[in-house]
Amino acid sequence: MDVFTFLVGGKAGEGVKKAGNAAADLLASRGLRVFQMDDYQSLIKGGHNFSVVSASMREITSHYMRANLAINLDARSYDIHRNHLAEGGIAVFNSDLVKEGEGVGMPFTSEAKRYPDPGLRVGLGAVATLAVAVGMSAEELNKFVSSAYKRGLENNLAYAAAIHGKASPLLGGKFKLEKGGKPLPMLYGNEAIALGAAAGGLDIYIAYPMTPASSILHVLASHSETLRLAVVHPENEIAVANIAIGAASAGARAMVGTSGGGFALMEEALSLAGMTETPLLCILSSRPGPSTGVPTYTEQADLKYALGQGHGEFPMPVASPGNSQEAFYLSAELLALAWRFQTPAILLTDKHTSESRMSVDIDASKAARPEPLMHSGGEYKRYLDTKDGVSPLLFYPSKELVKWNSYEHDEKGITIDAPEGIARMHDKRRRKAQTLLEYMKSQRTVNTYGDGDSVIFAYGSTTMSVLEAVRHGKLKAKVVQPIYLEPFPVWEMERYKGARSVAVEVSSTGQFATLLKEKGNIDIDKTILKYDGRPFEPAELAAQLKGAL
Amino acid sequence: MDVFTFLVGGKAGEGVKKAGNAAADLLASRGLRVFQMDDYQSLIKGGHNFSVVSASMREITSHYMRANLAINLDARSYDIHRNHLAEGGIAVFNSDLVKEGEGVGMPFTSEAKRYPDPGLRVGLGAVATLAVAVGMSAEELNKFVSSAYKRGLENNLAYAAAIHGKASPLLGGKFKLEKGGKPLPMLYGNEAIALGAAAGGLDIYIAYPMTPASSILHVLASHSETLRLAVVHPENEIAVANIAIGAASAGARAMVGTSGGGFALMEEALSLAGMTETPLLCILSSRPGPSTGVPTYTEQADLKYALGQGHGEFPMPVASPGNSQEAFYLSAELLALAWRFQTPAILLTDKHTSESRMSVDIDASKAARPEPLMHSGGEYKRYLDTKDGVSPLLFYPSKELVKWNSYEHDEKGITIDAPEGIARMHDKRRRKAQTLLEYMKSQRTVNTYGDGDSVIFAYGSTTMSVLEAVRHGKLKAKVVQPIYLEPFPVWEMERYKGARSVAVEVSSTGQFATLLKEKGNIDIDKTILKYDGRPFEPAELAAQLKGAL
Amino acid sequence: MDDLTTYCENTWCPGCGNFGIFSAVKSAIKKLEARGVPRERLVMSAGIGCHGKIFDYLALSGFYSLHGRSMTTVQGIKLANPDAKVLTFAGDGDAYGEGLEHMLFAAKRNADITVIVHNNGVYGLTVGQYSPMSRKGFKGPSTPRGSIEEPLNPLAILLEAGATFVARGYSGKTEQFADIIARAVEHEGFSYIDVLQPCVSFNDTYKLYNGLVEAVAEPAKTREEAIRLAKRPDKIPIGVLWQERKEPFHGSLYGDWNPVAKRMPRAERVKIIEKIIRGD
Amino acid sequence: MDDLTTYCENTWCPGCGNFGIFSAVKSAIKKLEARGVPRERLVMSAGIGCHGKIFDYLALSGFYSLHGRSMTTVQGIKLANPDAKVLTFAGDGDAYGEGLEHMLFAAKRNADITVIVHNNGVYGLTVGQYSPMSRKGFKGPSTPRGSIEEPLNPLAILLEAGATFVARGYSGKTEQFADIIARAVEHEGFSYIDVLQPCVSFNDTYKLYNGLVEAVAEPAKTREEAIRLAKRPDKIPIGVLWQERKEPFHGSLYGDWNPVAKRMPRAERVKIIEKIIRGD
Numbered sequence A, B: 001m002d003v004f005t006f007l008v009g010g011k012a013g014e015g016v017k018k019a020g021n022a023a024a025d026l027l028a029s030r031g032l033r034v035f036q037m038d039d040y041q042s043l044i045k046g047g048h049n050f051s052v053v054s055a056s057m058r059e060i061t062s063h064y065m066r067a068n069l070a071i072n073l074d075a076r077s078y079d080i081h082r083n084h085l086a087e088g089g090i091a092v093f094n095s096d097l098v099k100e101g102e103g104v105g106m107p108f109t110s111e112a113k114r115y116p117d118p119g120l121r122v123g124l125g126a127v128a129t130l131a132v133a134v135g136m137s138a139e140e141l142n143k144f145v146s147s148a149y150k151r152g153l154e155n156n157l158a159y160a161a162a163i164h165g166k167a168s169p170l171l172g173g174k175f176k177l178e179k180g181g182k183p184l185p186m187l188y189g190n191e192a193i194a195l196g197a198a199a200g201g202l203d204i205y206i207a208y209p210m211t212p213a214s215s216i217l218h219v220l221a222s223h224s225e226t227l228r229l230a231v232v233h234p235e236n237e238i239a240v241a242n243i244a245i246g247a248a249s250a251g252a253r254a255m256v257g258t259s260g261g262g263f264a265l266m267e268e269a270l271s272l273a274g275m276t277e278t279p280l281l282c283i284l285s286s287r288p289g290p291s292t293g294v295p296t297y298t299e300q301a302d303l304k305y306a307l308g309q310g311h312g313e314f315p316m317p318v319a320s321p322g323n324s325q326e327a328f329y330l331s332a333e334l335l336a337l338a339w340r341f342q343t344p345a346i347l348l349t350d351k352h353t354s355e356s357r358m359s360v361d362i363d364a365s366k367a368a369r370p371e372p373l374m375h376s377g378g379e380y381k382r383y384l385d386t387k388d389g390v391s392p393l394l395f396y397p398s399k400e401l402v403k404w405n406s407y408e409h410d411e412k413g414i415t416i417d418a419p420e421g422i423a424r425m426h427d428k429r430r431r432k433a434q435t436l437l438e439y440m441k442s443q444r445t446v447n448t449y450g451d452g453d454s455v456i457f458a459y460g461s462t463t464m465s466v467l468e469a470v471r472h473g474k475l476k477a478k479v480v481q482p483i484y485l486e487p488f489p490v491w492e493m494e495r496y497k498g499a500r501s502v503a504v505e506v507s508s509t510g511q512f513a514t515l516l517k518e519k520g521n522i523d524i525d526k527t528i529l530k531y532d533g534r535p536f537e538p539a540e541l542a543a544q545l546k547g548a549l
Numbered sequence C, D: 001m002d003d004l005t006t007y008c009e010n011t012w013c014p015g016c017g018n019f020g021i022f023s024a025v026k027s028a029i030k031k032l033e034a035r036g037v038p039r040e041r042l043v044m045s046a047g048i049g050c051h052g053k054i055f056d057y058l059a060l061s062g063f064y065s066l067h068g069r070s071m072t073t074v075q076g077i078k079l080a081n082p083d084a085k086v087l088t089f090a091g092d093g094d095a096y097g098e099g100l101e102h103m104l105f106a107a108k109r110n111a112d113i114t115v116i117v118h119n120n121g122v123y124g125l126t127v128g129q130y131s132p133m134s135r136k137g138f139k140g141p142s143t144p145r146g147s148i149e150e151p152l153n154p155l156a157i158l159l160e161a162g163a164t165f166v167a168r169g170y171s172g173k174t175e176q177f178a179d180i181i182a183r184a185v186e187h188e189g190f191s192y193i194d195v196l197q198p199c200v201s202f203n204d205t206y207k208l209y210n211g212l213v214e215a216v217a218e219p220a221k222t223r224e225e226a227i228r229l230a231k232r233p234d235k236i237p238i239g240v241l242w243q244e245r246k247e248p249f250h251g252s253l254y255g256d257w258n259p260v261a262k263r264m265p266r267a268e269r270v271k272i273i274e275k276i277i278r279g280d
C-alpha cells in the first residue's frame, strides 16, 4: 500500500483531534512518514470535526480524503464520511448511535459509559480500533496509550483494552503496514513557525489570539520559561504591533502573529516599522475571507493584501513556507533578514500549513540567526546615510543619542520637512531596497521539485497538495514554488518562460497566477483554483493536473 | 503675459494663506483663470509658509515657482524666495525686517503696528501691494477688502489704503493684466470632494482629523445644517469606518476620509464592507510617507497601498481625480458606483489636489446620484444569489428580516462553513466584480488631452502639472490620465501600445509606471519621478519632458 | 422553535450561559412588543465570539459586525435612522478588550444604543484565553502559568465615563434579566448591561455566581453610590444600578431630524451647493 | 541652548504651555541625575501632535511613535530591556482619544512606564478640533456649532482601571511639575500625569487655570478619596493624587530577568528546541 489513510470523525469536545494526533503518532512511531489534517468548525462542543491521517513509507505532504479506515464516532460523521472510502476501505461506525450502519459497528459510547467523562473518551476508542487494524497487540497498545493518553490513564488503559478486545475479531491486522526506519517527530506548521523563530533567536512574541494563528501564541507561551522568551498577550492587535516595535528598537528580536483581520489593525504599525527602519517579523496566517469569513478553514486569498500593506514606500520582504519543515527554517530566516535590513517582514501562511501536522527532520542548529550591523563607536546617527542604505544600530539605554522617528527625519532622527532632506531619505530607503534585492539574488528564493517539460507553479500550503498530487498521479512535471513573493524572484523565472504552465492556488480570483503573469512575465496556460475553504485533495488535483498539462 | 504669478511668503499665523486666497480671488474677480498652491509646515505659528497664485486668460492647472511679484513678509521668506523670480519679476520685501533687501521695500510691519493685532494684518499688506501692481485703484481695493477681509474691517480698510498709498509710486500698474470674461469661482480639492459628494446625495460624513484630509470634515461640518447632513467626528478611525458601515446598512449614503495612517486603521472595516457588501466611499488623501512622514506636503506613494487594501477577495473600485473640478464629479460618481455595486470604493488623492485651489466651472445638478437596486417585495434575502451578483437592498427597520454578515453566509445572511456555500458566495462576489468591470467599460475611465505621437501618462494631481508643463513647453504629446486605477482600464490602453511613453508621478519607486507596465502592458520608455514632498513645477517638468519625449 | 428563533443550528455548548441570555432576550422582545415597541423596530448587531452567535439564532434584523466593533455598528445604524431601536451583543473580550474605547466614547456621548455584554470572563470561541475580566491566576493557553493581571471593573469605568443606564444581569436569572433588557431598550441614551454568563467549557462560574448575586431593588440615587455598588467586594448586585435622563447624542446632533427618512430633496441640495460654490 | 536641548528649531507658538512642560522635564531630568538616575537610562517616546515635538527638542534617546500609540511603544522598550526607565509624552487627543484603550490597559497591568499627557483640551497640531477634554460648547472646525459632548475625567477613569501613580501638573507651575515628573519616573509601575497645558492659539486657559489650581500636599489615603479629589467641582487639585506600591508588569512576568541583557546562549536554546521537537 503506497499510502494508508485513517479518518476519525465526531463531535467537537469528544477528543477527535486528540485521536487524530494520537493516530498520527502511532503511525509515525512505526517509522512511517505521516501527514495529518484537522477539519474543525468554529465552535467548542458538538458540530462535526474530523481528522485525516495519511501515512506512507515515502515522503508524504498531504492527507487523502479516501480513507482505508474511517471511524465515525457519531451519526452525523457517519452520514458525511460513509462514502469517503478508498478501495477496500473499511468504515467503522458507533453502533450505539448508528443503528443499521454499513461496515463494522463498535459500541464506542456504551463501553465509554463504564468510566467517568465518557464523552471525552470515545476518541481513544478510534485509536484503539486503528491499533487493532494495523496489527498492534494489546500490549503494544497499552504501551502507546500510556504515553499518549496520560490524563485519567487507568480508565484509558481499561477502555482501550476493552475496545481492542471487541475490535480484534472484526478488524485484527486488516492492514499490513511495513515498518519504517527511525521514527520522525511531527510538527504542526504553527509549532514549526514558533520553534523556528525561537531557534533563530527570538526574544519576544506578542500576539492577540486569532485563528489560525493563535497556536503560535499558545506554543510559545507554554515554552516561555524553558526557552527564556517574553510572551505577551495584550489588549488588541494595535498594541501588539506597537509594543513589538518598541521592543525591537531596544534590541529585542520581536515577532507578532495573527490572521487577516488582526493584521489589518497592525497595518499602520507596519508602515511605522518601514519609516523607522524597525526589524519586525509578522506572521500572517490566512483563512477564507473577506472579513471574519470562515475562521477555521483555509484560503490563500491574502497574497495581494500582504504585498500591498503599509502606506508609503519601503522595502518589506514577504515569503511563504511550503510545509512545516520549511516553516521552521523560514521563520528564522525572515527574522534574520528583518534584522539584516531593518525592515518589517511577513511570513505568509494559511490554516492548512499552520494547523496541519507532518513528519519533519529538523536540525535546529541550522536555523538562521540575526547578525545586525552594529554601531562601532563614535558619534551615532540612527539614520546614517550609508552607501547600501543600511545604517548601523545602537540600542538604548546608551550614552549616545538614539532617535527613531516616524516623521521624515535627518540622519540623527530629528524631524524635517525641507525638500532635500525628504528626497535624501527616500533615496536611502530605496537604496536599501536595492541592496536587499541584490542580496536575495544570492539566496534560495524558489524551490523546484521533479522534472518534466511542463511547469506547475504553486506557493505556500498548496505546494504540499501539488507535490502529493504529482506523486499520486505519477505526473511528469516540474513543480516550482516561489518561497519569496516580495522581492519576487523574477531572476529565477526566466527559465520557465515558454513552458506549458499551470498555476494552482486556493483562491477565487487567482492572485498568485496574476503575480506570476504581471511580475514574473510567465504565460500561465491554466489556473486551477479552489475556494471552498478546504485544501486540495491530491487524488482530485492529480486528475485536474493531468487534464491541464 | 501668458501667466502672471504672485507669491507671498511669511510666518504661519500672519495671514499668509489668507493672503494667497485673497490674491487668488482678486485675480479671479478680474475674469482670469487661477491656480493657487499653499505651502505650509506642520506648525501653527512661525516657521515659513507661502502661497503661490498663478493666473492666466487661458486654462491653468498649476502654480509656477517663478513669480512676477514675490512679496516676502519676513526675513526668512525673503532669503528663500528672493531668487524665485520670473524674468522682469519684482521682489517686495518687508523693510522693517530686512535691512538691505534687493527689490522694493515696504514697511508692512510698522504700518500694521498702528492697529491692534499687527501680526494678523501683514498678509493684507501683500494683497494691497498686489492690487497696486495690477493697477487697481484705491476705491477698487477698498471694495475688494470690504468683501474679503470682513473681520476688523475698519482697521483693514485703513491699513490697505495706507499700503496702497505707499506702494503706488513704487509699483503702480507694473503689470498690465487683461480683463477676462465672467469670473469663475475657485475651489480647493477638498471643498470639491465634499460638495460633490453632497450633490451626489451624501447623507452622513464621518471622519477623524488627519492632514491633508481634515478640511473635508471642516467644510462639511460648517455646512451640515444648511445641507442637512449628519457630520460626526468620533474617537478614532476604527470607529469612523464602522459607524459609517452601520449607517450605510441602514440606508444612509456614507463617506469617510483620512490620510494613509488613519486609512490603515480602517482597513479591517474595508474588508468588512467587502464581505457584507456595504456601499462605502472612502477618501484617501496622501502625504509623503511612510508612517507619519511629512504631514503637510504631497506624494502619490499610496497607490499600491490603496489597491491592496483588505484581506480576502472582493471588488473595490479605486479612482483618482485630476483636479478640483473632476474631484467634484468623481466623488459623486464613486458614491453612486459604491451603491450600484454595494462595495467599498476609494477616492485616492493627495495634498496637492486636496489643498490646492483652482478656478472651476461646475454644474452641481450634473453630479451622479446613487440608484441602488431595491427589493421589490416578497421574501427578502440580503444575499440573493442573482445572475449579476448584485442582490437587492432593503433597509431596516423592516418587517422582513435583513441580516448583513461579516462571516461567510447563506443568501439569508446566516453564518455557514460548509464548502458548497463558501464557494457559492465567492462565486457571487466574483460575478459582481465581473458585472462591475463590464459596466466600467461603458464609462469614462480615462481622460486624454492634446495630441501627438508620444504619450505622457499621469494620474491624480500630477495630471495638473503635466498639462501645465505641456502648455508651457508647447509640447506635442498626448496626455493620458487613467481616472480609474481599479478596475484598471486595460481596454483603453491597447491603443497606446508601441508609442513612445513617459510616465510622470510623485513617488520614489514609480508605482504608477509599474501599474502601467504590469496591468496595462505598456512599455514605459521613461519615468519621471519627484519625491521631495513638492509637486512638479511646470517649467521644470516641461524641460524634463522635452528631454524624454 | 419559536418565532424569534431562526433555522440556524445552535452550536453553543450544552449548559452554556448563552442559552439563558437568548431566552431572556426573546422574552424581553415580547415584553417590549406588549409595551408597544414592535420587533421590526429593533435592529441588532453582534461582536465575534461565542456570544456573537446570537446573531444567527435570533430572528431580528441587523449586522454581524467585527470583534470589538459591534457597538460602533449600531451607533451608525442609529445615526442613519433614529427610528430604529438598536441593541448589540458583545463579549467581554469584545467590549472590554478590543473595543473598550468605543464603549467609553459611546457612554461619553450618550449614544442611544443598548449594549449587552456576555461576560464569561474568557475568550470562549478562541478556546479559552484570559480576558480583561479573568481573575488573577486564570490559566488559559496564553497564560499557562496563570494571568498576572487584575480584572477590570467595567461598570465603574463606564459610570465614570458618563453612562446613563448601567445594569448587571445574570444568565441564570432569566426573568429579571429580561426585564432589565426591556428597560435598557426603552432608556433613551447609552444603556449598558453586563451579564454574568458562565462558560461551562472554560470558566464555569454557576456555583460561584449562585452564591454571590443579589438583586438590587432600585437604581442608586447618585452616580457615586452606583459606583460603590458596582465595586461591592462581598456580593455581586444584579439589576439596574444607575439610570438618569440626558439628551442622547443623535438628539443633540439633529433634534428630531432623520437623515434617511427626511432626506433633503435633491434639487434643494443642488441649489444650496451652487450657492456655496459661488461663495454667496 | 542647554545640554538637554537638541539643535532642532522650536516651532511651538510663542506663549504655548509646552514651553513650561519642556522646562519642567529638563529640570526633572537634572533632579533625577542628582538622585542617581543617569539620563542615558531614560528612554522616551512621543505621540503625534504639538506635544510630540518635545521628541525633537529634548536630548534624550527614544522613539517618535504614532498618534495614540506612544504608551505602547514604551511598554515594548521596557519589556525588551527593563533597565531602561521609560517615559512618554502624549497629547490629550493621543492619550484620551485615539489611544485611551492603551492607557487603561497599561494601568490595569501596571506597566512600568511614565505617561505625561499634555492636556490642552484640543487637537492643536491639526488646527483646533475638539478633543475628549474639550468642554461642552467648544467651537472647533469639526464642531462649528459647539461640541455637544461632556469632557471625560481621565484621572477618575484611570484610577478605576488600577493606575498606581496618578498626578496632575500645570505647565504654569514648572517647579512643582518637575518634582512630580521626577517622582513619577522613580515610581515603579504605571505613573500617569495629566498636565494642564494652555494652548494660546486654540484654547487659552491660563487665566482659568491660574484661578482654579490648588496644590495638594500629599497623596490621598484611599483610591476612593483620590477619585473624589480628581472630580472636585470647585478647584483643580495639582500634585500627586495617588500612589501605591504594586509589582509592575515586567516584574510579575519575569522577575529580574532581562530579555536582551540576559539572552539565553544559542546552543542552549537549540538543545531545548530539539528536545521539544522530539517530544521529550
Ligand SMILES: Cc1ncc(C[n+]2csc(CCOP(=O)(O)OP(=O)(O)O)c2C)c(N)n1
Residues within 6 Å of the ligand: A208, A209, A210, A211, A237, A261, A262, A265, A292, C047, C048, C049, C050, C051, C052, C066, C067, C090, C091, C092, C093, C094, C095, C118, C120, C122, C123, C124, C125, C126, C131
Ligand atoms: C481583530 C480580531 N482579532 C481577533 C479575532 C479573533 N477572535 C474571535 S472571537 C475572539 C474573542 C472572543 O472573546 P469574547 O469577546 O469574550 O467572546 P466569547 O467567545 O467569550 O463569547 C477573538 C480574539 C477577531 N475575530 N478579530
Ligand SMILES: Cc1ncc(C[n+]2csc(CCOP(=O)(O)OP(=O)(O)O)c2C)c(N)n1
Residues within 6 Å of the ligand: B208, B209, B210, B211, B237, B261, B262, B265, B292, D047, D048, D049, D050, D051, D052, D066, D067, D090, D091, D092, D093, D094, D095, D118, D120, D122, D123, D124, D125, D126, D131
Ligand atoms: C492615526 C492618525 N490619525 C490622525 C492623525 C492626525 N493627527 C495628528 S496630531 C492629531 C491630534 C493632536 O491632538 P493632541 O493629541 O491633543 O495633541 P496636541 O497637538 O494638542 O498637542 C491628529 C488627529 C494621525 N497622525 N494619525
Ligand code: SF4
Residues within 6 Å of the ligand: A044, A045, C011, C012, C013, C015, C016, C017, C018, C050, C051, C120, C124, C125, C198, C199, C200, C201, C202
Ligand atoms: S465555550 Fe463557553 S461561552 Fe462558548 S459556547 Fe461553550 S460554554 Fe458557551
Ligand code: SF4
Residues within 6 Å of the ligand: B044, B045, D011, D012, D013, D015, D016, D017, D018, D050, D051, D120, D124, D125, D198, D199, D200, D201, D202
Ligand atoms: S497650537 Fe496650541 S499647543 Fe500647539 S504649539 Fe500652538 S499654543 Fe502650543
Ligand SMILES: [Mg+2]
Residues within 6 Å of the ligand: C049, C091, C092, C093, C118, C119, C120, C121, C122, C123, C124, C131
Ligand atoms: Mg468572553
Ligand SMILES: [Mg+2]
Residues within 6 Å of the ligand: D049, D091, D092, D093, D118, D119, D120, D121, D122, D123, D124, D131
Ligand atoms: Mg491636545
